[in-house]
Amino acid sequence: MAGGGISKVFAQMSPARGMLDAMDCLFCKIVAGTIPAKKLFEDEHAIAILDINPQAPVHVLAIPKKHVASLAKTDANDERMLGHLLNVVRELAVEQKLGNGYRVVINTGANGGQTVDHLHLHVLGGRAMHWPPG
Ligand code: 5GP
Ligand code: ZN
Numbered sequence: 001m002a003g004g005g006i007s008k009v010f011a012q013m014s015p016a017r018g019m020l021d022a023m024d025c026l027f028c029k030i031v032a033g034t035i036p037a038k039k040l041f042e043d044e045h046a047i048a049i050l051d052i053n054p055q056a057p058v059h060v061l062a063i064p065k066k067h068v069a070s071l072a073k074t075d076a077n078d079e080r081m082l083g084h085l086l087n088v089v090r091e092l093a094v095e096q097k098l099g100n101g102y103r104v105v106i107n108t109g110a111n112g113g114q115t116v117d118h119l120h121l122h123v124l125g126g127r128a129m130h131w132p133p134g
Contacts, residue, residue: 074119
């Protein structure tokens with residue numbers, strides 16, 4: 001095979017492609033525990049961790065355990081997972097005493113400002129948020 005090699009063969013196979021992406025994914029490594037993070041919550045389907053570079057007094061990331069690159073890569077089969085993440089966020093907000101309100105953000109794709117290609121929900125609170133966002 002010209003100019004290929006085994007990684008190119010794998011990259012052309014979409015399930016294997018997903019596996020390769022997950023092997024190289026920061027949040028998959030945090031889910032697996034191979035990269036440390038301050039975990040606030042964990043269940044069978046999701047974790048919540050403190051953001052390493054907080055943008056508010058409370059800045060938590062809710063992350064599905066399953067590797068999904070972004071909201072744009074989800075489909076109708078992910079409805080339960082997406083709903084579950086919102087339930088996790090609501091419970092976190094109570095636990096973090098965000099009774100005055102909070103903001104939930106899903107940066108998606110390049111224009112959305114997404115920098116880690118594994119779906120995550122930012123939960124920002126502890127101060128008043130501004131609108132419009134930057
Ligand atoms: P995005 O820009 O993709 O919406 O959000 C990625 C978030 O992940 C950023 O807020 C960034 O601070 C956070 N982040 C990046 N690397 C790490 C890390 O190693 N540990 C933790 N806890 N958060 C991280
Ligand atoms: Zn991942």
